[in-house]
Amino acid sequence: MQDLILSIMNQFGYLGVFLLILIENVFPPIPSEVILLFGGFMTTYTQLNVFGMVIASTLGSIFGAIVLYLIGKIFNRERLKKMISGKFGKITHLKNEDIDKAEDWFIAKGHKSVFFCRFVPIVRSLISIPAGMSEMPMGKFLIYTASGSVIWNLVLIVAGSIVGENWTDILAVFDTYSNVVLVLLVIVCVAALYMFYKKRVKKQ
Numbered sequence: 001m002q003d004l005i006l007s008i009m010n011q012f013g014y015l016g017v018f019l020l021i022l023i024e025n026v027f028p029p030i031p032s033e034v035i036l037l038f039g040g041f042m043t044t045y046t047q048l049n050v051f052g053m054v055i056a057s058t059l060g061s062i063f064g065a066i067v068l069y070l071i072g073k074i075f076n077r078e079r080l081k082k083m084i085s086g087k088f089g090k091i092t093h094l095k096n097e098d099i100d101k102a103e104d105w106f107i108a109k110g111h112k113s114v115f116f117c118r119f120v121p122i123v124r125s126l127i128s129i130p131a132g133m134s135e136m137p138m139g140k141f142l143i144y145t146a147s148g149s150v151i152w153n154l155v156l157i158v159a160g161s162i163v164g165e166n167w168t169d170i171l172a173v174f175d176t177y178s179n180v181v182l183v184l185l186v187i188v189c190v191a192a193l194y195m196f197y198k199k200r201v202k203k204q
Contacts, residue, residue, distance in 0.1 A: 005034055013048055014056040021057045021153075025064025025125045032124075033174040036153055040160020041167040053157045054150065061118075061149035062142065065128040069141060072132025106134045114141060118148025120181055 008016040017039050024030040039053045106113075114136070117127040131141050156174070160167045 005030075006038055009035070009038060009042065013042075013046070014052055017053060017056040018060040018063075021060025022064040022067075025061055025128075026067050033156060033171055036156035037160035037167045037171050037174070040157040040162070041164055043157075043161045044164045050154075050157055050161055054154050057153040057157065058146060058149045061153065062146055064125065065141075065145045065149075068125060068128035069132035069136075069138075072129035073135065075129075075133060106130050106136075111136055111140060111144065114144040115148040118145065118152050122182065124148075124152075 005020060008020060010016075012019070017035060020030070020035050021032060024032045024035065036053075036057060039048075039057065040050065042048050043050050043053060111131075114127055114131050117123045128141075128145070159170050163170055
């Protein structure tokens, strides 16, 4: 995977960065850290520059986020409620009121999470789906997405340009960061699910 990514970037430059980051947003397992750090390194031995790399990667992030936002908008509250009214709802013990509460929370407090989640592996892409489902205004969604993406992309690209050919050393640091964050997310999700079902059992 990594060799293919580097080959595409060497061959297509800014366009390759744009396309890879776009794909990474739609298919999170593709490592954005490799793309951005190597992109920074490329600025040390090619005519490509940090500014162009940041612009290309941020545009890729925005377009990729829009794809998932539109998927969320299509897969809206009403469709979810139809699913819950069937076997899926019986298996998960979800009710329509749970969907309403989740969407109300996102509308009230979750919009800023679109910005902060740009710094979190996997979630940086997936957060676009609930944003679309809750019909978050497109303008606000783009502002938060672009702002978070610029910061994340700039940090990694500049880091790659500073360390140069030693960019893989920095990659190891970000791999550790990603693993720690993912473990914490799993713990939080498990705890949240436990509390949710515990309250549901008490009500029943």
